[in-house]
Amino acid sequence: MRMPLSWLAEYTDLPEGTTGAVVAAGLVSVGLEEEDLHGGDLTGPLVVGRVLDLVAEPQKNGKTIRWCTVDVGEHGQMVTEGKHQEIVCGAHNFEVGDLVVVVLPGAVLPGGFAIAARKTYGHVSNGMICAEDEIGLGTDHEGIIVLQRLLGDEKASQLRPGDDAIALLGLAEETVETNVTPDRGYCLSVRGLAREFWHSLGSPAGGYRDPAAVETPAANEAGYPVELTDTSPIDGRDGCDRYVARVVRGIDPTRPSPAWMQRRLTQSGMRPISLAVDVTNYVMLAVGQPLHAFDLDTLSGRVVVRRARDGESLTTLDDVERRLSPDDLLITDGGERPLAIAGLMGGASSEVTDVTTDVLVEAAHFDATTVARSSRRHRLVTEASKRYERGVDPAVTAAAAQLAVDLLVEHGGGTADPGVTDVDRTQPPAAALLDVTEPGRIVGRAYPRGRVVGILRDLGCTVDETGDGTDEAHVLVTPPTWRPDLAGDAPAPDYAEEVARIDGYDLIPSVTPTPSEGQGLTHGQQVRRRVADAVAAAGYDEVLTYPFVGEGSADALRLPENDDRRHAVRLANPLSEERPLLRTSVLSTLVDALRRNVARGQRDVALYELGLVFRPGGPVGTAPLLPVGTRPDAASLAALYAAVPHQPRHAAVVACGQAEPAGWWGPGRPADWSDMVAVVQTAARALAVEVRVEADADHAPWHPGRCARITLVDGTLVGHAGELHPKVLASLELPPRTVAAEFDVDVLTAASEQPVQVQPFSSFPPALTDVALLVSADVPAAAVEQSLREGAGEALESVTLFDVYEGEGIEPGHVSLAFRLTFRAPDRTLTTEEVNSYRDAAVAAATAATGATQR
Known part of the structure; x- marks a missing residue:
């Protein structure tokens, strides 16, 4: 909301020397947000110019500029040559003879932009023909300002080249722009902002003058007939509880709005159009009540406010035909022909034109929710809808209509009808008891x-x-x-x-709170931080994705029909209709982040995310609506909790491209399934949790034979890791050989709850021995490793698989696995005989468990 200081001064007393910065600071002190300050930072010469000649000159870059000769009076004649100003301009919305706004060398525009003569496009341009945004008049940059269109031909005819445009457009006066929060809709008016600034001054007696404090005539039977039949079919809400209608006849359609009104509208960011429209906009800015003016000659004699019917449409003032919803509130002619979408925009059929002489002024109070719904449904935000959806004062309706009638009579030469319509169904605000x-x-x-x-x-x-x-x-x-x-x-x-x-x-005193003796992070929080730190330290970047997926997500991941991950919770009010489901796997949304990075040219990407998944385990019922006045009973609470899906916390990791880049040190290494297994093991190791790795023949969305199943020692599933299925990669548009892992952080949290028994460090030297075992190719290496661990005894410190060989010298269908066993005793140096016995026991256990034979 923009507010010129001169307008503010009409409604509240400004202390001497008050500037825009002072006003903005005062408004901030009472809880409003300063957006910007306009005006007051422009220095001339900024003058009126008349275009005498222009030549279009196409350029090599495809742009066509205009080489203009402009009469700017005595201000800008080039003294050395005695001719009019020559200026390069890129706009095309003006012609010879138009009056424009010209800034001359030596001027400084808002933002400290100094103007000087400079060479451009092969010419020396002595100044600039200005657009609205360049001089702080508005935000439009589609073309330059043409004063005949801005001020009207009558006002423009009184201007002469060289006249001061700063005074003409009110640019010397400061305008304060305030960002109005949704709960402070009354501040979308000078009336509301003036009251707030008055509060910032201490609310001095007599220092505030309410512009809505005007006498209004009582409603009478001679008023224009209005009928309200507007109950919403959705929630029974009444869309209109007050409607004031006033008629002004005999307006001279050729009369422009007064210059002071046009200047204030322009300073407030609105474009002057015609007297009737400008009056309604001016009153809206003044008191916050949107108004609408209908051409009385286009109406049949009765206004009916009702909801739209199925199949109805309306061509609005922006020349867009809009299909109406039964929840749209309409202003209609006799209950049949739609005239306007209430609180949003009027229709073209009853628009006030340049031949309109009789006007029906509407001032109404519309329901905020109804207007907000229509605004979003039609994707149309107007100055009126901004105010209605935040709440308009229902008591100001008649005063706003009276102000508009008075202005139309004064400046349009019209006559107000004695008839006054005021259908008032408003209810006074309810009183509440307050403890002071x-x-x-x-x-x-x-x-x-x-x-x-x-x-x-x-x-x-x-x-x-x-x-x-x-x-x-x-x-x-x-x-x-x-x-x-x-x-x-x-x-x-x-x-x-x-x-x-x-x-x-x-x-308000600032008091530093004294922290109580807390318990620190919970075990679950500590686990999540350690997992995140461990994965990040392994080279993966953390991302955050929204937990919403589309209908085809399960199909893209090739999940089997009987897979529980297909049972997703459907949102009643999704942020996007394309993603109405809650994810059952973090991987289903993490792949979207990977795809976006790859699409933007990133070849080597490694990402991870910790987040909740929603696993109902089957269809979930709708949660019951519980009462708000009393505590729900046990059965109701049980039904509520039963409808909430299980929400475990998972972590997912994806990678593509090079895991180790190539360089002078040698060739690189692409990310493969082993990296995914390693990252899960790293996370578990950070929690001192032992996990087992075994092959998983088929688990979507991973590639069969390249997927590892990771469990706890007791067999509890932790997650899966490996290479994604080629068909999944094709459907997700991901690079070939992309790898991924997903594991259940809650399982690791539970497994890490028991205190870890720290083993004393042995200062005695380790004993290393290698064994090569020949096993059937279908025996998992993890099974052989586990059997070695079980048979080696307590002196075993570690087992490492360091070589896998098959080929010459190896029986077909078999593979040689070479393991390094490390033994260490806490109290002595192990002898060779002891190490050999431990090794032999380990090999014997592997032979018994897997059929392995030592080579």
Whole structure:
């Protein structure tokens, strides 16, 4: 919301020397957000110019520039040559004879942009023909400013080349732009911002003048007929509870809006259009009530507010035909022909044109939810919808209509009809009992009773200090009609916030909290951090993906039809209709991040993610709607928890490309299945959890024969690792030989709960011995390793597979596995005889378990 300081000064007293920065700081002090300051930082010469000649010159880069001669009066004539200003311009929305805004050498535009004569496109350009955004007038950069279109032909005809454009456009005056939060809709008006700035000054008596405090005539039978039949078919909500209609006849359609009104609209970021439209926009900016003007001659004699019917459509003022929903609230002519989507935009059929003389002014109060739904449904955000969906003051409706009528009569030469329509079904805000000590208790600063009551009254609240008649600490507070955010059954926190911000956030004491003696991180948190650190240290980058997947995710991963991972929870209100399901595997969303990185030219990628998966184990019922007034009973809570799916925490890892880059040191090494097994082992080792690795013949989405099943010693499944199936890679558009792993962090958490028994370090030397075992090719190396461990005894420190050989000298269908066994005793140096006996026992155990024979 933009607000010129001169407009602010009409509604509240500004201390001498008040600048835009002072106003912005004052608004920030009462909880608003400063967006920007406009104007006041431009120095001339900025003048009116008339285009005398222009030549289009195509350039080699495909752009066509215009070489213009512009009359800027005495300001800009090149004294040395005695001719008019010559300027290069890239815009094409003006012609010879148009009045434009020209900035001349020596001027400084907003942002400190200094203007000087410079050579460009083969010419010396002595200045610049300006667009709106270049001088801080607006945000449009589609073309330059043409004053005949901006101000109207009548006003423009009074201008002369060389006139000061800074004064003409009000650019010397500062404009404060404020970002209005959703709960402060009343601040989308100068009325609301002026009240807030008045609060920042301490709410001095008589320092605020409400522009809506105007006398309005009472409704009478001569008013334009209006009927409200507008209940929502979705939730029974009434979309319109107040509708004011006023008629002004005999408006001179050739009269432009007054210059001061056009200037204020421009400073506020709106483009002047015509008198009727400008008046409605001006009043909306002034008091926050959107208005609409209908061409009375296009109406049949009765307005009906109703919901849309199936199949209806409306061509709105932006020339777009919009198909209407039964939940759209419409303004209709006689209940049949749609005239406007309420609170959003009017229709083209009843638009005020340059021949309109009789106008019906509409000022209505529409339901915020209804307008918000329509705005999102039609993907149309307007100045009116911004205000309605945040809440418009229902008590200002008649005053806004009266202000518009007065302006149309004064500046359009029209006559107001004596008939006044005001269909009012609004309900006054409900009063709530407030303990005046609550703001102090919540905020932590003592507020005297008189200070609390005074602030509430300054805010516009009605305060009955008798309360409920039983307790002096309580008062009965009725919020003002422009503050729907203060209505509710438990107002204490809301009023405490209001008291705190008006009294001054800077007065709230800063107290450093004293931390209590906590227990530190939980075991689960420690596990997650250690796993994340271990995987990151192994060279993988952590990412965060949204846990939402599409209908075809399970098919892309080639999950079997009977796989539990196909049972996904469907969201009732998904962020995207393309991803309505919750993931049952972290890998299903992690591959999306890998694909995006590869698509952006990254060849060597290694990613991991820790996150929740949602495993219902079958169809999940809908959670019951529980009451909010009382505690649910045990059966209701049980039904609620039963509908919540199991949510274990998983970790997933993916990699493609080179695991070790090539260079002068030698060839690189591509990532393969062993890297995935290693990263799971690394995570388990960081938790001192022993895991077993064995081949898994077929587990989607991994490649059969290149997938490892990883378990705890007791056989509990931890996860899988290996190379993804080629068909999965093709469906996911991932590089060939991409590898991945996914494991259950909750399983590792449970396995690591028991304290680890630290083994004393032995200072005696290790004894190393190698054995080569011949086994059938279908015997897993892990099984042979495990049997060696079991047979070697307590002196065994480690077993390492360091060579696998098959070929010449090896019986077909067999493979030679070479293991290095390390033995160490805690209290002595082992003898050769002891080491040999340990080795022989290990080999014997392997022979018994797997049929291995020593080579």
